[in-house]
Amino acid sequence: MVILLELMAVPTILLLCAWLCKPTRILTKLSALLLWVQVAVVAIVVHPALLTNALPLVILPEITVERLDAMFAILTQVVVASSLTHAHVFFAHDDAHEPENHNKLRLFYTCATLFAIAMTSVFFCKNLGLIWISVEATTLCSAPLIYFHRNKHALEAAWKYLMICSVGIAFALLGTMFIFASSQYGAVAGGSLNLDQLTQSAPRLQYPLLRLGFLFCLLGYGTKAGIFPLHSWLPDAHSEAPAPASAMLSGGLLNCALFAIWRVSRLVTDSGHQQLVQNADLTMGVITVVAASLLLVRQHGIKRLFAYSSIENVGLMLAAIGVGSGSLFLFLAINHSAAKVALFLISGNVIQAVGTKSLHDIHGLLTVSPSWALVLLLGGFAVTGAPPFGAFAAEWQLLANISQLHLWPALVALLFALAISFLAVSVHVGRILCGTPKQMVTAFSPVYSSAIPVGLIIITLFAGLTAVHKFLW
């Protein structure tokens, strides 16, 4: 209970600030500061769970922290803090043009704070029902973020996001109910959604119902994560949301949805049917990677490009879940989140500076703003898994795991898709960097606007150079 209070203290202050602070200049600065405090708070609170894996840290009954949960929670907090710190730069530019957006900003910060709470609770909940509620809450809190610009495109993206994700999530609820039903035939008296109870009695869960439950959860949470045939909301939402929101969606939300899939997959694995998990998750993951890399080739919007790259990375993470490796999933997530947040934040600035999202009109960034160009270049390499970034080590490990399982078609498809996506992103980023620039408004201080992205790139570089995951487990 005390831990819950500690975790909720800073967000509560943030919500109060967003409610009371009329001048948004103070709000943006204050929240940046508070969010880094929150990162520290979360890190301190969950560090017992990081040090030992023996006993989970109990916050409330059914809300506990284990090592993987703790890592993901810290990652998400870092993503939110980075995005909203950078949002100060981003909205300061917006402010100059539209003085009337104080209320919009206050709503944005309120929703972002709630969004962060919902995302964190996805990682801590040990109850499938609570996980579902948290994931649905992330949808509800993030829809206003997408609708920030209040124009037609934002409206369309928000509507699609809300509708497609709600329907998807509804299927996940059905899947959750199937799993609940599967537990009531002898496994747990009266049935249960508590993951600890379910895991303990996993072999006694009724398999046909469990299988249906798993598949529906994969379908439902997969919609939220943007796996291939159900990804249509993702590029729209990422492209139309303001850059900090895109960064949070890509670096935080997708991890949450995948984490829910991870929970269910673990349960099915524990029940002795890892073949099902492997078939479903790995297949869907590989299909997503291949489709996303092909779609990456012809893109016309800078943020849509990175959105498809996110889909590709979601596919990789799903494949990592499929091979049953939590550490690999985490390592991929860390690298993707860090690099992609940096890319979205910078591309938000680029769009503000050039005044267009179209890749045809953004050229010559190298001459205009070398620091941004550097971030884009390194970030582009980092998300496509070029050495020496962390994603390279992670993808190498993933391919090694897949080859150990003798899944040669998946291996070939992944190699092919990774090559294509690397080429596609490099070519697109190359076009942005080179050429002659059209008119550019350079109202940005290069130090402020690049600080956070550069820091994130350094994180993934560090992860790659030291291959942190070797030491994590």
Add this chain to the structure above:
Amino acid sequence: MNLPLAQIPLLLIALVAILMVGSTHLRLNIWLFSAQALLVTMATALSAVQHSDSHLYIIAALLFVLKVLAVPKFFMYIIEKVEVQRDTGTVVRAPVAMLLSIAFLWLSYILARQLPVPSGDTIGWPGATAAISLLCTGLLLMLTRRIALSQIIGFLVMENGIYIFGLTQTNGMPMFIEMGILLDVLAGVMLAGLIAFRIKKNFEHIDVTMLTELKENL
């Protein structure tokens, strides 16, 4: 027809969903949704009596207040504001969709018969039939309608189906989860309703099939 009392609301729920697919008048659809929610409440109450389960009574009361009264009221308010009466539907016309939904009802009966049923339970298979057919019917409503509001109603029909599934196939989900789900869904509906407002304001129509500006430039 000598059906047990508990089965009657379940079968009627499925029939009401089929009628909703067949009707293109928004007001009628909202009334039908309200009726469906009332039937869902009745099914919950009957189940509460059967299992003498106190928490189901609370859920039933909540369902009555929120789904039977509040949500239809909210929809009526939106309809008045956005000034739409009918949903013209997409390529698949309402009666054809109705035939499809009847086919889905039959399919879901076949599927429901293959699910294991809690022992000593008379509402197992009608519940599963109603649930699966509601899911399909709700999806069908969402796919065959143009007006944003009809799509939200379709989503709610789906959600009713999932609720019915939980009610009849399990011995009752834990109450706080049930309430959390209800709250989340309602918040989602409110949010979607507000966005529908905005669509009407910005686009001068509420036809969501015409929201196609953000397409792939392939």
Add this chain to the structure above:
Amino acid sequence: MVNIQNALLWGYLLVSIVIVPGIITGLIRKVKARLQNRIGAPVWQPLLDLIKLFRKEETLSETASWLFRFSSALNLSIAVYLAITSPWISPRPDTGACDLFLFLYLFAAMRLFTMLGAMDTGSPFGPFAASREATLSFMVEPAAILSLASLALVARSSDLTVVFSNYTSQHWALWVLSGSAFLLASLVELSRMPIDDPTTHLELTMVHEAMILEASGKNLALVEFANALKLSILFGISAQCFLHAIPGLMVNASPTIHGIAGLTGLSLVAGSVGIFESLSVKLNWRAAPEFIAYSLAVALIATLAALGADFV
């Protein structure tokens, strides 16, 4: 004693065949007239019209062959045969079996000969309407068959006299559903209101009327009578369906009560059709399939109910 009762029943049936079609047609017209604030012709006016037509001289198209007049005569004979065998009115004498498929496809045969007759005269409107009639007939066929077949499924017999001799009203919901589905299908079969306006005077939009444009005098009287009889049979069948749904009404009831109930039911159905026709507008030709789809939907639900009742 049995013989006298049988003779009385036969007499009742034959008198009904002669009188009821005219009265029912007149009743519908009367209801529509009253709803339009007109007094309207008396309900027996169609009978007088028939007598008048029989006395009139006939004009025949020069291109018409023997088929033209033959089809009218054949149609009337089919209608009379069906009126004798099918349970559209109660009480009835024992007239042998009436298979539901034979019942429906003899009606289809009537349509076939009406269409042949229409195309035979060389009028441009006849073939035009015949093609529409053919389209409608194949679209409405599943609905008509399913609505009666669902009843047959529960009764485990395709003989309509057997199906309709079960008065226990155990499956009341099924009876109501089948009756409604059959009534909706009959409106299409008979080319009545939402599909075709029988009082229209625009040949381009007519279906049934355009097919009988060339008929006159005695020939027209045959056509009109056959059609009125068909209407009474179809509405009578749905009226009987509804009567079967009322619990305890027809069980062990005397023939008099059967007769009153049957005639009242038929009149009520005809009256409600009149009200419905006054309230509705003729549908666009392209919207006709939608109306038929609604009747098919009701018929399908009836079938599902029948299958369910069968399993439970």
